Each structure stands twice: as C-alpha cells, then as structure tokens.
Amino acid sequence: MRRVRSFFGGIHPKDAKKSSSSTPIQHLSAPETLVVPLLQHAGLEAKPVVAKGDEVLKGQVIAEAHGAISAPVHSPVSGKVLAIEPRAHQSGHSITAIVIENDGNDAWVERNGHSDPIQLDAKTIIERISEAGVVGMGGAGFPTALKLVPPKGITLDYLIINGCECDPYSTSDARLLIEYPEDIILGAQLMAKASGARKIVIALAETASEAYAALKEKAGSIEIVTMPSKYPGGGEKQVIQCVTGREVPSGGMPHQVGALVQNVATAWTVARALRDGEPSISRVVTVTGGSVAQPQNLMVPMGASLEDLIQATGGFSQRPGKVVMGGAMMGGAQFDLQTPVIKTTTCVLAFSEAESRTPDATPCIKCARCVDVCPAQLLPLKLEAFGMNERFDDAREFGALDCIECGACDFICPAKRPLLQYIRFAKMEIIARDKKPS
Amino acid sequence: MDDLKLIVAPSPHIRDTDTTEKSTFATLIALLPVVAASVYFFGLDALRLVLLSGAAAVATEAIFQRLRKQPIRVGDGSALVTGVLLGLIVPPSLPSWMVILGAVFAIAIGKQVFGGLGQNPFNPALVGRAILTASFATAMTTWRTPFDAITAATPLALGEVSGRIPDLFFGSVAGSLGETSALAILLGGIYLFYRGYLDYRIPVGIFASVIVMSLITGQSVIFHLLAGSLLFGAIFMAVDPVTTPVTKGGRWIFGFGVGLIVMLIRTWGSYPEGVAYAILLMNAVTPLINRWTRPRIYGQGVKTSE
Secondary structure, eight states: OOOOOOOOBBBBOOOOOHHHSSOOOOOOOOOOEEEEEEOOSSSSSSSSOOOOOEEEBBEEEEEOSSSOOOOEEEEEESEEEEEEEEOOOTTSSSEEEEEEEEEEEBOOOOOHHHHHHGGGOOHHHHHHHTTTTTOOOTOOOOOOHHTTTTTTTTTOEEEEEEEEEOOOSHHHHHHHHHHOHHHHHHHHHHHHEEESEEEEEEEETOOOOOHHHHHHHOOOOEEEEEEEBBBTTHHHHHHHHHHHHHOOOOOOOGGGGTTTEEEEEHHHHIEEEEEEEOOOOOEEEEESSBBBSSSSEEEEEETTTTHHHHHHTTTTTEEEEEEEESTTOOOOOEETTTOOOTTOOEEEEEEEHHHOOOOOOOOOOOHHHHHHHHHTTOOOHHHHHHHHTTTTHHHTTTTTGGGOOOOOOHHHHHTOOOOHHHHHHHHHHHHHHHHHHO | OOTTOOOOOOOOOOOOOOOHHHHHHHHHHHHHHHHHHHHHHHHHHHHHHHHHHHHHHHHHHHHHHHHHOOOOOOGGGGGHHHHHHHHHHHHHTOOOOHHHHHHHHHTTTTGGGSSSSTSSSHHHHHHHHHHHHHHHHHTTTTTTTTOOBOOOOOHHHTTTTTHOOOHHHHHHHSOOTTOOOOHHHHHHHHHHHOOOOOOOOOHHHHHHHHHHHHHTTTOOHHHHHTTTTHHHHIIIIITTTGOOOHHHHHHHHHHHHHHHHHHHHHHHHHSSSSHHHHHHHHHHHHHHHHHTOOOOOOOOOOOOOO
C-alpha cells in the first residue's frame, strides 16, 4: 500500500468517528411518507412527470432531468403522490418536492440489471448511469454521467475513487468500503471503462485499516493508497495532488491534469444501478453527534426526514442545539426536522447545546494560523478584511475565487473570526458582478 | 419536539479550542522565569517596575476602550503582556512615574490610537521604550550592576568580551531587568515553542544574521548573541504576531532584517544597543514584506497539457 505525499496546509480536528464507525450499517425501513425534492444534485431542478394522486412504483422515474446539468429523480417506495409542493431542503431554501405516501408493498418497477455489466460498452454504461440519476454522493452532487465524458482530445490517466472521508464524524464511506468492497470495485471498473481512464486508484484515509483489509484481496490491478490523515484530505484537488503529483490549475477542472475523482458512495451507487438495475434511491448516512442516543450508519431511502433518522437512532439523548446535514466542516445547519435526506446527505449531526455554541469573535491578531492551514495557499485574514470592507477587486486579486470553502481557517482561528463567511460573501459578489453586463 | 429551537449558523460547525487569551497567558507564563531572574538580580526594584508598568498598561487599555465605546477586553491579557514587557526592558533604577508614563504611552500611542488589539503597526512595548528614551535619555541609559547596585556601563557599551560570557548567560551583568539572563529567556522561549505560540523562523533568522555579521566583522559571535536585549527581543518582541509578517517567507526576511540592523547599529551606530530600533524598523516594513512574499496560490501558474 503506497502512502502518498502530503498536501499544503490542513488541520487535525478530533475525528469523532469512533461512536459510529464500529457498528454495521442498519437499514431504515421506509417511513409512511417521503418528501422527495426535485433538486438533489448540482444544476437545475428535475421536472416532475407524475401528478398529485398518481400511483407510483419503487424505482419509477418521477421527475426527469431538465437542462444541461441535471439528473432524474426516482420514487424510493411504491405508493401514491400526495402533493407536489415546496418543502424544506438541505440547502436551506424551500424547494419543490414530490410527497409520496408509502403503500408498504415495496412493489418495484421493472429493473434492467445485467449480471455482468462490465461487458456493456462505454456508451451504454454512461446512459444507464445517467438514467439511474447517479450524482456525486460525496456532497457536491454533480451528475456522474457528465463527469465521465471528458472533453474531446483528453485522455484520463487516473480514475481516483475517493474514500478519504476526511470530515470528522462521517463514517458512511468507511462502512461502505468495509461492507460492500465488491460493489465499490465494480463501480470503479464500470466508471473506468466508461471514461476510458487508464488506471484506477482507491484513496483511503491513513486510519482505514479495516477498509484496506476488505479491499486488498479483491482489488486486482486497482492500486490502493493512503492519504495523510488531515482535513481536507478528501478535497478533490488535494486527492489529485497526493495521488498523481499534479496540481489542478486555478479555475480549471481535474480532467486538465488527466484525473477523474469519484466518491466511494458514488461507485457503490453505480454498481447497484448497472448490476441490479436499482436507481439512486437510497444511500448510507452517518447519524451522530452529542445529542444522538445511538450513533450509527443508516441505509436510508431518499426522502426520509431528519426526524425519521433521529428516531431510528434512539431519539435525542439530550436537547440538540444544532442539527447539521452534510458534515461538521462544510454541512448546513437545519431549522426543520422534516427536512429530507437527499443524494448528497453524507452525514446528519445533532450537536448538543454545548457543542452548538458559536464563540464571540475577537480582534484578529494576525497570528497567521489561517495562512498556515489554508490548502489553497491563500491569506484568509486578508480576504476576510477585503470581504468585510467590500474591497472585491482586492479579494479577487488575492484569490478569493480559489477558495474551496473547506473552513480550515475558521476552525483554527484563535480569535474565532467568521473568516469563511466573509470570503463566501466576497466570492458571491465577485461572481455576481461578472455575470452582470457592464 | 415541537418547541425545538435550532441554531442556524454557517459552516464550519466545530472549532479548535485555542484562543487569543490562551496565547497571551502562555506568554505571561513564559515571562515568569525572566521576572524571577530580574527579581533575583535586582531585588524589589524589578517587581516595582513590572507591576506598575503592567497595571498602568491594563488601566490605560480599559480607559481607552471605554472612551471608544468598545467592549472592555483587558481580560484578553494583551495589555498586561505589553506592560510586563515594557517593565522588563527599562533600567532597574528608573523612577516609578517614568515607567507608568511609558506604559500609558505604549498602550495609548502604540496601540489604541490605531484601533486597539491587532491594528497597531509597531510593537507597543517598544514604542513605550522609544518614547521614554527620547524623553528621559539619562534615566533610560543609567544602568547598574546586579546585587550591589553600582552604576555601571552595560557590556555592550564597554564592548568587552573576555571572561564575561558565563555572566551574560546567567545574567549577572548590568542591563535592563529582563534582558540580562539568557538562561531565563531561553526557558521562556522553549515553553512558548512547545506550546506552539513561537514561530521559530523569526528568532532563528535573527540569530543567523547576527552570527554571519559577527563573523564578517570579526567580532565575538557568542558575545553578540548573549549581550544586550538580543535574546529577549528575538523571543519576546520580534515574534509579536500583530506587528510581524503573516507569511512564512516574510518571517524569515523579518528575522534576517532585525539581526542585520542590530549589528549595523552595534558596530557602526552611535548607540551601543539597537535591538529595539531594529525591531521597530522592521515593523515599519512588515506590510511591504507581506506584499513581496505572498504565497503562490494553489493552481496558479500551473501548466497543463492543453
């Protein structure tokens, strides 16, 4: 097992993974009603193809991809469409969702699985991935089929399966690797065939010895490497740099350096779609945090609510202060426990009131720890000041658009300043100004 | 769960446990051996100066924060650090009212007029010392020997080398309170480094350029490293984050610059000692150094096959 070189910066938060990593994935039985948002991916909302009152089968397409970047949505259960209306969404916005009443029959739509899908040609593989609504399940949600087609004239040297899971608390990828190594390898092989990538590398966290043990027998020609155990080791650019030694150019794409990165859960979903004919209607979610009675990983149908997940893990052990979807470093705090799980929900964190307190910001003392940890090699303290003073040209000049929003600067700041928030503000303003015709 | 009120805040949702207060209090702890050594060598005068200076600095900070209608944040310990540092870089026989005045100026002119913590371009304690030196030249350059309190020139003013090195190391020479014992200063420095509050680049840069300059000019390396306030300045003054570069390359340049200016002043200047002015001068060019040493942003200037 190759241990790869490190990357610049990064932090070492307490990994807090132990409480959820040791027990096997539990299956959450589908609740009575599911709220399935039309937006579970990067890009445009899918367009509903069912109406209120329609009967739907499990796995049936209920909304079609719409626009250049989009993905279809499938029903996670069989039942009846109760409503199509805006509902609370992981993003914090209100987004149209198809509300389905579960009839409990688990009646599947006809599935077109293939016993040996690697025999399929590249075009068919990509088509089926697209039809199955597979998107990047590490959190970004970019439609996988689109990523698998590099621009003309580009050959991909590497397909990297990202299993670093550098976020504290999250263990869903680790459990998938331990319990479904064949699926992940099959998914990787299918994506390599589809994209023409020459070599497959699975990148694991240094600490993932159990996952490594599960994979190594079956890996064959696939190389397994371990990443330095620091955050954000699972960042796309960081993984590429560590595995290939290549640096993705500023404002550029991974394919420019011959690399394609896909998450472990995405590979698992691809394998299920091609072999079993099951579209992307369920995923593994880590449910943990100081207010969760029994932290664990759950296999959850898309559209199950936060409340369903909390109840399945024994309810709140103490009053929660903050409930986060998608990881402690980059996830979004939710205000409504009816918010449903979507394709990009890696993790649900219920923090106790004590864990949720936001400390007061004090003056910046220019200690430059944010500079030391920034993986984009920016000067976060400068960017914060530019954002605060609305000096957007300076913010651009100092690389605001190169910020990957990992939050390492915020984490390390001894003055507890909201650095990332001001950098996000500057980025938004810069992008908005670029769009506006002058 | 109906009455559940959830906090909504932007990511990240976890934070490191370190705080500004912890770093300032670590500095105060690191100064304890120095204060102890100065009391040992200079008696109660040392305590008098350090306590008065510290108290005056904290009081001035509180008054200014009140006047500026800001939250009173003297609890962060930063004003206390400035006051204690000033107390340790004045002659042991300095009158009380002078050190109080120095501390008031250090906080008022050195820090608060620029906007308080984090905003001052110059090290406040050194601003206080510079003002005292300009105002009370005689009192600020009247040194005395430890224990017997006889007025004497500092080793640097005498320029003598032979037989003084152990004295310089342990501290039984004439000089400012805190600057005399290299041993006590190094103890504090090791503690700060161990706690992660001391970036080695600036002190190492200072020592490196002092060594090189001593060799070039044919002077004693050990003498120049141990004499005067070089060690104290390198470990407690030149590493003040607020007034030094934020880039790693910049910190090296800052260190080299301080060492170079110290040796220029010591060798050719009319002052026997130049650490305070060397640091203040490099403080002045810190914004420039930051500009010159901006790190290459990840992915910029990268060539691809396209």
